[in-house]
Amino acid sequence: MSIKDSKVVVVGVGNVGATVGFSIVNQGLCDRLVLIDVNRAKAEGEALDMQDSVSFMNRNVKVSAGTYDDCADADVAVITASAPMDPNANNRLDMLSTSKKIMKSIVDDIMKSGFDGILLIVSNPVDIMTYYAWKLSGLPRERVIGSGTTLDTARLRRRIGGMYDLSSKSVDAYVMGEHGDSEMVSWNSATVGGKNIKDVMTDNPNRTKDETLDDLRKQTIQAGWDIFSRKHNTCYGIAASVTAILKSILFNENQIYPVCVCLNGQYGLNDVFLSVPTILDRTGAKEIVEIKLADDEKENLGLSAEVVKNFYPDLEV
Numbered sequence: 001m002s003i004k005d006s007k008v009v010v011v012g013v014g015n016v017g018a019t020v021g022f023s024i025v026n027q028g029l030c031d032r033l034v035l036i037d038v039n040r041a042k043a044e045g046e047a048l049d050m051q052d053s054v055s056f057m058n059r060n061v062k063v064s065a066g067t068y069d070d071c072a073d074a075d076v077a078v079i080t081a082s083a084p085m086d087p088n089a090n091n092r093l094d095m096l097s098t099s100k101k102i103m104k105s106i107v108d109d110i111m112k113s114g115f116d117g118i119l120l121i122v123s124n125p126v127d128i129m130t131y132y133a134w135k136l137s138g139l140p141r142e143r144v145i146g147s148g149t150t151l152d153t154a155r156l157r158r159r160i161g162g163m164y165d166l167s168s169k170s171v172d173a174y175v176m177g178e179h180g181d182s183e184m185v186s187w188n189s190a191t192v193g194g195k196n197i198k199d200v201m202t203d204n205p206n207r208t209k210d211e212t213l214d215d216l217r218k219q220t221i222q223a224g225w226d227i228f229s230r231k232h233n234t235c236y237g238i239a240a241s242v243t244a245i246l247k248s249i250l251f252n253e254n255q256i257y258p259v260c261v262c263l264n265g266q267y268g269l270n271d272v273f274l275s276v277p278t279i280l281d282r283t284g285a286k287e288i289v290e291i292k293l294a295d296d297e298k299e300n301l302g303l304s305a306e307v308v309k310n311f312y313p314d315l316e317v
Helices: 015-027 040-051 092-112 126-137 150-163 197-203 213-231 236-250 295-309
Strands: 007-011 032-036 062-065 076-079 118-121 144-146 255-264 270-281 284-288
Touching: 007 015, 015 032, 015 040, 015 236, 032 040, 040 062, 076 092, 076 236, 092 126, 118 126, 118 236, 126 144, 126 255, 126 270, 126 295, 144 270, 144 284, 150 213, 150 236, 150 255, 197 213, 236 255, 236 270, 255 284, 270 295
Parallel strands: 007 032, 007 076, 032 062, 076 118, 118 144
Antiparallel strands: 144 255, 255 270, 270 284
16 A cells, blocks of 8 residues: 555656656556646646546546645655757766756755655666765655666566567566666576576577677667667656656555665675665665675676766765
8 A cells, every 4th residue: 555645746747757747647656746847837738638647547646737845745756857868979977967957956946845755866867866866965865766777677677588488577687787888787696487597598599599698788778779769768668667666665565676776885885876676665775685796797886886986076065
């Protein structure tokens, strides 16, 4: 059962934010949903459109456009607003300069309202923006979470499942680290139906063909760009992953997702936001699950941490 009289605020109702909002309504995740955008008319239009869908849903979610004052009693504030993706950008880190100004303005306004809930950051570059939101907000580390590699993990599992004619739900593998080029996969613990992924690939040569573990990792990194190059945005996959994260929080599900959280000694890393498997409940990041990594995997996670931390000095609180 979800939090009684639960309230979620979505800040930024572009393609991602609007799709997140509709996904929340479609799944009936909360009692009240408030949409905030610098373009007030856009937020009002999206709210009216979503209201028209409520009669066909299982839960009567009250949808409205609002202001930052509405964050005061919100359980979760989802921040999707960020700099527009540049078609010529090489990676998500190219968005940092503009995105950090947007994030500071938003978090400052949210906290001025008296907000004391959970911040869920979707804005790219998500690992750096989640760290920045934590510093700006002053909230406990467990209550500032980034969507991280939750979607990357789903993409990887779908790819592996497709190779062996299986549902992606039969694949257990996590993408960890930065949501970007330095992300890594915990192959040491990856399984298909409980069988180690390396054994599956070796024992099924006709299906595996020439695919390697590194090929799968690179395809996962490229997947979002493949979508972006065709439709100039990605929205459905990220909205579904954000909604899953929200559901675990609001419904106290204790699900494990590879979200972006602050490491405090886990994997030998400190004070850096990276995606690692984490138990999510009403308190936010309830517990980081420290899975066993091979030596090279632990090294690659450390390298990913360095990529992210190199940008911390550029952030002003």
